[in-house]
Amino acid sequence: MAKILIIDDDETIHLICKAYLSKSGHTIATAFDGPEGLALAESFKPDLLLLDINMPRMSGFEVAKKMKENPATKEIPIFMMTSLKQESNIQRGYDLGIAEYITKPTNIAHLKLRIEKFLENKK
């Protein structure tokens, strides 16, 4: 079972993702903003990061950039989950080295499958 870190400023997202993903036995940690998430990424060492873009203090792009610059966190695959659908944002995300760009609204059951499939292929 995997360790998943969720960085999103909306607690509802934490609760819902946590409820669905922990059903499959995954361990979930949550952070409300970039700096908190970056610190947690180093200590929690997740197998996957679910990251929002629009957050206070630091955007998801900045978080992804910092994660990829840090040798301790650069290997952590990032799933960006956001309502920003513009091509330029999607491109920017992939340029930063994210694994997946998921646009909201998304089906939580499909999200869970995508995460599990990804983690399975990574093994």
Next chain:
Amino acid sequence: MLDLLTQSPHFYDYVTVAVLLLGLFNVFEILFLLYNKNMVERIEREKLALKRLASTALITSTAPAELLPGPAAEYEFAAYSEAIASVLDSFEGEIADRARALIGQLGIDDHYRRLARHRTWYKRGNAIDIMASFRLKASREFFLAVYRSEPVHDVKYRIIYGLSRLTREHADIRALAQMLSALPYLTPKYTEDIFYNIISALKAEGKEGEFGLFMKETLNDQSVQNLVKRDCINACFAATCEKGRGLLKEYYAAYPHEPEILIASIKALARIGDFSKMPEAMKNPDWRVRLAALKYAHLCCADLLPEIRAMLRDNSYHVRINAALALAKAGGAGRAALQAEAASEDKFASAAAAYALTQEPA
């Protein structure tokens, strides 16, 4: 009056009473502020707890309304609304259906419909914002009815925003464009967001073609402001309207004297990989149009290098410097042209070329 007070034998008594009253007032003011702070914090805590409760009920139960206390106070409605809007923004499928059902079951929709008719405009605006976040198809007719009777522009802008998220066909877009044109122009960002919402709503329904139909109709429609048309093209740029290629060219041709529309068309066309208007745009009399074309010139136009090089002598500084930057990004031939120009006698061209050579190639 002042003399009467200062000469009075009770002067110091008056001063003492005034100081005491002021002190008392300050103490009450501090107590009131502390009470108010405490109350606001308590409400925020209760609101957060209700939001958590609503989210948990939506996750764990197929009938969440049975687990939730009915909202009575304004903050209770706000807490449920925020939780529901958050779910609807982020998720679809079963959980979103439950959240949508909760709006009616808890009387949230009725509450905000009443508030949308409140005598205070900002309460009406807030109610419209919340209803818009639910994106309920049933709200469309209500929004239209409220729009007709709404006297305040600030609220009307919010109603249009709400309607833009519920677009079904090109007739709706046309109505929205006319509403926008009838109001004072707000900001490019606002209008672009409206059209972006429209395109997104139509794309989600597989009806992107409806937007093309609207753009076609609007091309020569004088009742729609040119600024609105420009923002509509900019929204196309943001949303990458690949099906609009032909129409964007028609807009470019139809508005030769509207630099804003020309610039928006060039950007939107470049985004979908169409650079056919570049040579023409680089000769436009308006320096802003020439500049917009130069921003994309390095992506397409190896055969236009002589024209770009000639623009190093343009009478606009912005065009000269961007022509040099375009050459710097255009590979070996472009940089060779810059090296030749750096030794030119034209001091403007040589300065721009020398600067561009210090920049990294694309």
